[in-house]
Each structure stands twice: as structure tokens, then as C-alpha cells.
Amino acid sequence: MRHQPVLTDGHQLRLIEGGDAYFKHLIAAVDRARSQVQLETYIFDFHGDAAAVAEALERAALRGVRVWLVVDGVGTGPLPRQWQRRFEAAGVECRIYSPLGRLGLLFPSRWRRLHRKLCVVDGQVAFCGGINILDDWYDPRHGALTHPRLDFAVQAQGALVQQVQETMTQLWWRLQAVRHVRQHNFPEAFSSFRAAGLHLPWAQDGEGTGQIVARAGLLLRDNVLNRKQIERAYMRAIAAARHEILIANAYFLPGRRLRKALVLAAQRGVRVRLVLQGRYEYFMQYHAVRPVYETLLAAGIEIHEYTASFLHAKVAVVDPQRDRPWATVGSSNLDPLSLLLAREANVVVADRSFARQLHQRLEQIMAEHCSLVSAASFQRRPWHQRLRDRMAFGLMRLALFLTGKRY
Known part of the structure; x- marks a missing residue:
């Protein structure tokens, strides 16, 4: 069991404050994607500026980029019907982590949620932080806000990208395996479980950005x-x-x-x-x-x-x-x-x-x-x-x- 993270030198880091800035950098990276975009979030809302992220994922998939999206079953729940159809038509692959059944959160085992917010683009740039895909000026419970929500994220290049990509890829294949089991497709389930355990050194060195080297x-x-x-x-x-x-x-x-x-x-x-x-x-x-x-x-x-x-x-x-x-x-x-x-x-x-x-x-x-x-x-x-x-x-x-x- 690993008790502490592996720290490596040479990361190019950008501190990002707020959803407006985060969406700007995230969308720019997705629009440059050539092979794959992986995104995980607790909340994916489609109001206001957050819809621009959905549109960027759609654009990427339409030009042949493989897009993997994972959202939490409590934070997001079922996607709006309109966006389900748009993602399916574009080829965005979406999975819901631990969707709630009829009994909802009644059992404590259902309290285990996907709360992390991660993204990797082309194995070259990663994002990690606390910012959901949710407009800073809107709250699903409280409506319009008079001031933006306060939150932070980090954009990174370097060895950290591979660490993020590996953990996201492992979760994706585990979700795929569970999906195949529910469909009684056990050979595919076994293949997905094997893929989840593989070490995938996909990350590549990106171009310098002039950010903090840390x-x-x-x-x-x-x-x-x-x-x-x-x-x-x-x-x-x-x-x-x-x-x-x-x-x-x-x-x-x-x-x-x-x-x-x-x-x-x-x-x-x-x-x-x-x-x-x-x-x-x-x-x-x-x-x-x-x-x-x-x-x-x-x-x-x-x-x-x-x-x-x-x-x-x-x-x-x-x-x-x-x-x-x-x-x-x-x-x-x-x-x-x-x-x-x-x-x-x-x-x-x-x-x-x-x-x-x-x-x-x-x-x-x-x-x-x-x-x-x-x-x-x-x-x-x-x-x-x-x-x-x-x-x-x-x-x-x-x-x-x-x-x-x-x-």
C-alpha cells in the first residue's frame, strides 16, 4: 500500500481560480485535442457557461477524438435528454458512477461517491481541482448568485499527467467491466478488468507553457x-x-x-x-x-x-x-x-x-x-x-x- 505520493520535478503548473477561468483553459485544451479527452466530475450541469464545456466535448468527438466522460450518479444523475442525444450522435462515451436505484441513498454503501474533478487531454495536459462543470454564477439549489463561487484548480504538464491518466483509465475500465457484467457479457467484463490493471504509459512531454516549474x-x-x-x-x-x-x-x-x-x-x-x-x-x-x-x-x-x-x-x-x-x-x-x-x-x-x-x-x-x-x-x-x-x-x-x- 502506498502511503505517500511520488513527487517529481519539472512540472509546469498553472493555478486557476474560478469556473470562468477553468472553463477557458479546459475548453482551449479540448479544442486542441487530437486523440483523446478523459473527463471526470461530480457535477456536470448544463446551465450558462457550463454548457460551453459540453459543446467542446461534442466538437472533439465529432472530429474523431475519443471522449470519455464520467459523472457521479448523485452529483449529476441522468443527463438531460437533449444532451444524451447530442453526446450519442457525436460519439461522446459517457458513464455514470454508481447511479442511484429506487432506494436512493438509504444504504450507507451508496454514500461512496465520485467527488474528484480530473481531466487529461492527449496525455499531455491534466487538470485537477475542486471545480465542477457548473456555472460560477448559478447554484442548482439556490439559483442565481450575486457573486461567483470561490474555487481553485491546477493545470499541469509533466509526470503528473501520467499519474492522473492512469487513475482515470483504471476507473473507466472498471466501470466498463461492471457494465458488461450487468449485460451478462462476461468475456468482455473479464477483458475490462484486465485493462483496468494495466500500466498505460500514454503520457507524452508537452510543449513548454512558461508557467511555474515545480x-x-x-x-x-x-x-x-x-x-x-x-x-x-x-x-x-x-x-x-x-x-x-x-x-x-x-x-x-x-x-x-x-x-x-x-x-x-x-x-x-x-x-x-x-x-x-x-x-x-x-x-x-x-x-x-x-x-x-x-x-x-x-x-x-x-x-x-x-x-x-x-x-x-x-x-x-x-x-x-x-x-x-x-x-x-x-x-x-x-x-x-x-x-x-x-x-x-x-x-x-x-x-x-x-x-x-x-x-x-x-x-x-x-x-x-x-x-x-x-x-x-x-x-x-x-x-x-x-x-x-x-x-x-x-x-x-x-x-x-x-x-x-x-x-
Whole structure:
């Protein structure tokens, strides 16, 4: 079992903020594709600017590029009928990860979702981050937004591309195998299972882009070989911190180990700052974290709530100004759904220029769009809010009990 990612030198990295910029770079790469596009996402929505990504996939398939699209059965569900027909006509191959049956999410085994957001084009460029194919100015539950959703992704060239491509290809062939089994086509199912285990060195060296040249690697979280990889990477980085830890995380509910690591870091003089969700989005995720605030604030950890719009980022920076900087950008929240159940993917970067760039942007966000939570104001929150917080925390603990997992 591999406990830590392989970091290699020479990656060309571009930090991307927001869906508008992400779609621009993603569509440009897809429009240049000559052989294959592989895309995985939790949400594929077709409103607004997100439809432009669907159109780019359609264009690629129509000119003979092989396009593999995987979406999650909860985050996306069945595609709109119009787009099903358009993708089929163009030749876009689409698979739904763990589609829900009649009983939906009633069974805990159905809570294991595909939450990572990955793309590889021609084995030359990869994208990894937290940005869904979803218009930044639109939310499926809340409608039009007054400010864009805050999230990040990374565009990469280098050995990281092959790491991303291999994990995507393995999942694709496993989904193919399951499909063949359901069709009672067992010879094809066997062939697909064999293909899922193959090492496929398709990645090629791309042309230089003039971006940051950095040491980087891929962090994965799944229910087989990489159950703890992302959590352990965070723990190691926090334990090694000497000056500063800055984490921006949308759905933040750390387990005992991670809470203890943050508290110990603060106690040894490390400045620990958290950028967390400040706007109500989901009952469980919004309220369940509040009972944890008291412990964190008492240890001297700063909590900044992002209030301009919905926070969807899952990024962190440790000691960006020092000799051993560490940063990560990806899909994994620091909560039990991500760290115990979902398939996740983060890029980890050991590079001062990249870490400084992400750190500088987070500093600006805190200064312009966040409210600092004080221990006194937290203690003064009304009783009905405290009640909702405790109810959500209790429901989360019950959900963990039902999964049979410790956190």
C-alpha cells in the first residue's frame, strides 16, 4: 500500500481560480485535442457557461477524438435528454458512477461517491481541482448568485499527467467491466478488468507553457489502496509546519487526529488560519462544524468565514516563505464524507513560487471577503443556532456510526 505520493520535478503548473477561468483553459485544451479527452466530475450541469464545456466535448468527438466522460450518479444523475442525444450522435462515451436505484441513498454503501474533478487531454495536459462543470454564477439549489463561487484548480504538464491518466483509465475500465457484467457479457467484463490493471504509459512531454516549474505529485483517496493518503499528507504537512498553516476548505469537519494536529501546531507557535464557509448552503455541512469552533478558537486558531458567495475551495498552504513549502489544490474536503467515503484527488506541490501565489490570493480573499470569528461572538450566538449546531453534529455522528467507520 502506498502511503505517500511520488513527487517529481519539472512540472509546469498553472493555478486557476474560478469556473470562468477553468472553463477557458479546459475548453482551449479540448479544442486542441487530437486523440483523446478523459473527463471526470461530480457535477456536470448544463446551465450558462457550463454548457460551453459540453459543446467542446461534442466538437472533439465529432472530429474523431475519443471522449470519455464520467459523472457521479448523485452529483449529476441522468443527463438531460437533449444532451444524451447530442453526446450519442457525436460519439461522446459517457458513464455514470454508481447511479442511484429506487432506494436512493438509504444504504450507507451508496454514500461512496465520485467527488474528484480530473481531466487529461492527449496525455499531455491534466487538470485537477475542486471545480465542477457548473456555472460560477448559478447554484442548482439556490439559483442565481450575486457573486461567483470561490474555487481553485491546477493545470499541469509533466509526470503528473501520467499519474492522473492512469487513475482515470483504471476507473473507466472498471466501470466498463461492471457494465458488461450487468449485460451478462462476461468475456468482455473479464477483458475490462484486465485493462483496468494495466500500466498505460500514454503520457507524452508537452510543449513548454512558461508557467511555474515545480515539484509535484498526485494524492488519491479511494476505498481500496488509498484510504488514508490525503489525510496523512495533511497530517505530515501540519506536523512539519514551523511558521504558518493556511487552509481554505468548504466543508470542514476534521476528525480527532486532524483537530489535535492543528491544535498542537498552534500551541508550538505556528500561526494557523482557516477560511471556512460563511454562507448557509447545506444544513449538515454548515451547522455540524460549529461545535468544533470552540476547541479551535481556544487553541488560538484563527477562523475566517467567507461570506461573499459560496466557498467551494479545498486548498492549503504551509510555510510558503520558508525552505520547505507545501501546498495542495484538489477536490477533498476535510470532513468524513471526503476522507472516509468518496473518491478524491488533490495535487500536492512542493514549490515556493506556487505556494506564495496561492498564499497571496488567500490573504487577499481574507482581507476583502471574510469575517473573523471571535471567541466572544461565537459564545454569544443565540440558543436556537446552538441547538441546530448540536443537532447537525449529532446527525453526522449517527451517519458515521451507520458507516461503521471511525473518524
